[in-house]
Amino acid sequence: MKSSLGILYLLCVSMVLIGMNDFTVQERLHLVKWPKPTYNFKQYPVTEDGFQLGRVLFYDPILSRDSSISCADCHLQYTGFAHVDHQVSHGIDGRKGTRNAPALVNLAWKTSFHWDGGVSQLHLQFINPIEHPSEMDNKLTVVLERLRNQSFYRQRFKQVFGNESITTMQFLSAMAQFVVSLESKNSTYDRVMRKEKGVSFTKQEKNGYLLFKQHCNACHTEPLFTQTFFANNGLPVDPNYDDIGRFAITNRSVDSFLFMIPTLRNIEYTFPYMHDGRFAKLKDVINHYVKGIDRSTKNLHQKLRKPIPLNEQMQKDLIAFLKTLTDKEFLYNKRFSFPKELLSTRK
Amino acid sequence: MKWKLVLIITHFFCFLSFSQETNELLIHVNIGNEIVVLNEPIQVGDSIITITSLKFYLTVVDEHDRSIVQLIDWSEAKTNRILCTASSRLFLGTDSLTNVSGNLESDLDPIHGMYWSWNSGYINFKLEGYWNNHAQQKFEYHIGGYRAPFETFRKIGLFDSSTTELLIDLGPLFKSSSEKMMPSIMTPGKNAFLFSEKLINSFQLK
Numbered sequence: 001m002k003s004s005l006g007i008l009y010l011l012c013v014s015m016v017l018i019g020m021n022d023f024t025v026q027e028r029l030h031l032v033k034w035p036k037p038t039y040n041f042k043q044y045p046v047t048e049d050g051f052q053l054g055r056v057l058f059y060d061p062i063l064s065r066d067s068s069i070s071c072a073d074c075h076l077q078y079t080g081f082a083h084v085d086h087q088v089s090h091g092i093d094g095r096k097g098t099r100n101a102p103a104l105v106n107l108a109w110k111t112s113f114h115w116d117g118g119v120s121q122l123h124l125q126f127i128n129p130i131e132h133p134s135e136m137d138n139k140l141t142v143v144l145e146r147l148r149n150q151s152f153y154r155q156r157f158k159q160v161f162g163n164e165s166i167t168t169m170q171f172l173s174a175m176a177q178f179v180v181s182l183e184s185k186n187s188t189y190d191r192v193m194r195k196e197k198g199v200s201f202t203k204q205e206k207n208g209y210l211l212f213k214q215h216c217n218a219c220h221t222e223p224l225f226t227q228t229f230f231a232n233n234g235l236p237v238d239p240n241y242d243d244i245g246r247f248a249i250t251n252r253s254v255d256s257f258l259f260m261i262p263t264l265r266n267i268e269y270t271f272p273y274m275h276d277g278r279f280a281k282l283k284d285v286i287n288h289y290v291k292g293i294d295r296s297t298k299n300l301h302q303k304l305r306k307p308i309p310l311n312e313q314m315q316k317d318l319i320a321f322l323k324t325l326t327d328k329e330f331l332y333n334k335r336f337s338f339p340k341e342l343l344s345t346r347k
Numbered sequence: 348m349k350w351k352l353v354l355i356i357t358h359f360f361c362f363l364s365f366s367q368e369t370n371e372l373l374i375h376v377n378i379g380n381e382i383v384v385l386n387e388p389i390q391v392g393d394s395i396i397t398i399t400s401l402k403f404y405l406t407v408v409d410e411h412d413r414s415i416v417q418l419i420d421w422s423e424a425k426t427n428r429i430l431c432t433a434s435s436r437l438f439l440g441t442d443s444l445t446n447v448s449g450n451l452e453s454d455l456d457p458i459h460g461m462y463w464s465w466n467s468g469y470i471n472f473k474l475e476g477y478w479n480n481h482a483q484q485k486f487e488y489h490i491g492g493y494r495a496p497f498e499t500f501r502k503i504g505l506f507d508s509s510t511t512e513l514l515i516d517l518g519p520l521f522k523s524s525s526e527k528m529m530p531s532i533m534t535p536g537k538n539a540f541l542f543s544e545k546l547i548n549s550f551q552l553k
Contacts, residue, residue, distance in 0.1 A: 114465070118465050118466040118467065119464075119465070119466075119467050120447055120449070120467040120468075121447075121449040121467065123449065124449060124451075124464070124467045125464075127457050127462070127464040128464035128465055131464060132464075132465075139458075140457055140458050141458045144458070167452075167456075168451050168456045168457060168458060169450075169451050169452060172451070248466075248534070249466055249494075250494060251494075251497060251535070251536045251537065
């Protein structure tokens, strides 16, 4: 009897102590917990050799028709593996696509890929940039043939897969081993949530966090800052592209003008923003949510039907919070950067 | 003694399943009475049709619900036949499981040009060519899609021991083509669905 009273007392004290931090216990527990990855690591395991092979392929322009661009040209590490400078991505011969290259991060938690969710598994995605006329404009058969002709790659594939046949599946699964390993979870936000010593939000960041929870978290849900569903966030349709989004995949009218909900991790660096890269700055994005939402859109998400009243100070606070999602360790991690052996080992 | 009996019994069952009669099914593609040869013009009514590419998937599902997918490419003579066991079912295309499995081996390898990379899934039936000897009067049908309600995977029929041929007559397809049929269908959706509905009537087991 006495001991249970003691436990109750301890519980109360710790609740009060935690409460002093402005967050409820429930919120904390919910926040610190990372969900299980949805990627099937059993079926597509990651090994160190496989990861390294995938990394070399990711940085090798041999994948493009005229060997001019690599995956990394559109997915740059220092910008969270997104494409900067350009609203819509530029590929071979400077040809323009119609969409902005999204950040490649924490993809092991995604259940579909592309702005319209048209790609159902990670390894299936890579065929797309390789064969897309305004991206690498190549053919899968040509790529495989080129790799087979390099003793460097024959050796590497043998090391990873036990033979030198370099099949489509071997090629795609090697790439996937690298791409699925691009994990970011060491931002200021993460450190605060893990209660690491000496790390805390400033008052402004904390204000921003509360605003974020209120207005943004329904779609950009912590801790991954994304969701598996698709949404219309009220962007007026750009008649130059006339991108119907998810409808193109499902042919259902409830899906027209719905797009994937991009993660906000490293958002400070993954500009320009939205599927067509229409906004250059975070300020423009917030401005959209406060003043620019097109409420006549049929499929506008209900969370955005009412105005989001944020004064200037609140907008700044929100941006200050978004910047706590920057993970410098990830952006400068040498493990993910250009592999020097690519230059030295190959002719 | 007991294990010997077990061995004999299992062998017996193995024998039964192997002794299943397998038929070789020959595939013929015609337009009316004319045999389709790629790149050779065929007169259909008052127009001329030249088929430049014809590829499609066939799925054979045996009585134990095991399925085998095979790509038929009309430009390669060796693919104009398939093996099947009696009382299996034959389908045109690939089922939804195959489309989402992510296994891209052998006939399902995207190098065969039957895979949509922007909308993960297989083209079940591909037919390309042109009208009236004008390379510009193109038609292109890439028919596929496994999502409801526009699935394009379709049952052709059931084998029995007397089945020896799969006859495909594309004639009816082109008869309606002259009455304003779309020159191209390249994505899953309603048009592909309607096309596959008509297309399946062209497939007949004999």
